[in-house]
Amino acid sequence: MEVFWNGLIMAIKLLFSGDREILEIALLTLRVSGTATLIAVLIGVPVGFFLALTSFPGRNLVVSAINFGMGLPPVVVGLVVWVLLSRYGPLGILGLLYTPTAMIIAQGIIAFPIVAGFTLAAFQQLHPKLKLQILSLGASRVQLLWLMAREARLGLLAAVMAGFGGAVSEVGASMMVGGNLVGSTRVLTTATVLAVNKGDQELGMALSLILLFLAFSVTVVLTTAQQRGRCP
Numbered sequence: 001m002e003v004f005w006n007g008l009i010m011a012i013k014l015l016f017s018g019d020r021e022i023l024e025i026a027l028l029t030l031r032v033s034g035t036a037t038l039i040a041v042l043i044g045v046p047v048g049f050f051l052a053l054t055s056f057p058g059r060n061l062v063v064s065a066i067n068f069g070m071g072l073p074p075v076v077v078g079l080v081v082w083v084l085l086s087r088y089g090p091l092g093i094l095g096l097l098y099t100p101t102a103m104i105i106a107q108g109i110i111a112f113p114i115v116a117g118f119t120l121a122a123f124q125q126l127h128p129k130l131k132l133q134i135l136s137l138g139a140s141r142v143q144l145l146w147l148m149a150r151e152a153r154l155g156l157l158a159a160v161m162a163g164f165g166g167a168v169s170e171v172g173a174s175m176m177v178g179g180n181l182v183g184s185t186r187v188l189t190t191a192t193v194l195a196v197n198k199g200d201q202e203l204g205m206a207l208s209l210i211l212l213f214l215a216f217s218v219t220v221v222l223t224t225a226q227q228r229g230r231c232p
Helices: 002-016 020-053 059-069 074-085 100-124 130-136 141-151 153-168 172-178 188-197 201-227
Strands: none
Touching: 002 201, 020 059, 020 100, 020 141, 020 153, 020 188, 020 201, 059 100, 074 100, 074 172, 100 153, 100 172, 130 141, 141 153, 153 201, 172 188, 188 201
């Protein structure tokens, strides 16, 4: 417990003293995970919408792949992205390995099936005749997606929160493709691992608490939007 309390005191001091390195790490964490979540939402929501409202051969296999991807080991994702972006990989010419962009790609891949799976469940909970009613009024495909998204907004916001949680808590893939380089690719999760490996458990605890505070703050904002007008 002493490590926890000392870490808590250190976390408060680091935040309120405006420690430049910690602020840079926290902002990079928010930028990388936020961008990865946004990409996952832009791809995952349409995919979930399509799977929820369309029947085609092999659909169950695709849905099974989405559900399987929700528990995909991050270290596997990191290895695959590393192979793709390495110097002799098919995308090595882009020079993205050990950059924030590589971390965004890895975290986006991790968050995508989470967002798609939650979106699929959210749309499937709507009344099955809602789609026909909207189309009968002359709505286009884009309008159909927008109107049904409004009806399923509670589940969709849950998908965003789950996707962000999966991205911001990831460490294995980020270390593989980012390298944990100070001032460049060091985020709160990788900084925590480094601190603990160096034997500084109190700093590791402080960084963990800052990460929890950051994730909780984002969740509070999204939950407020989700629950607006829904309180009993």
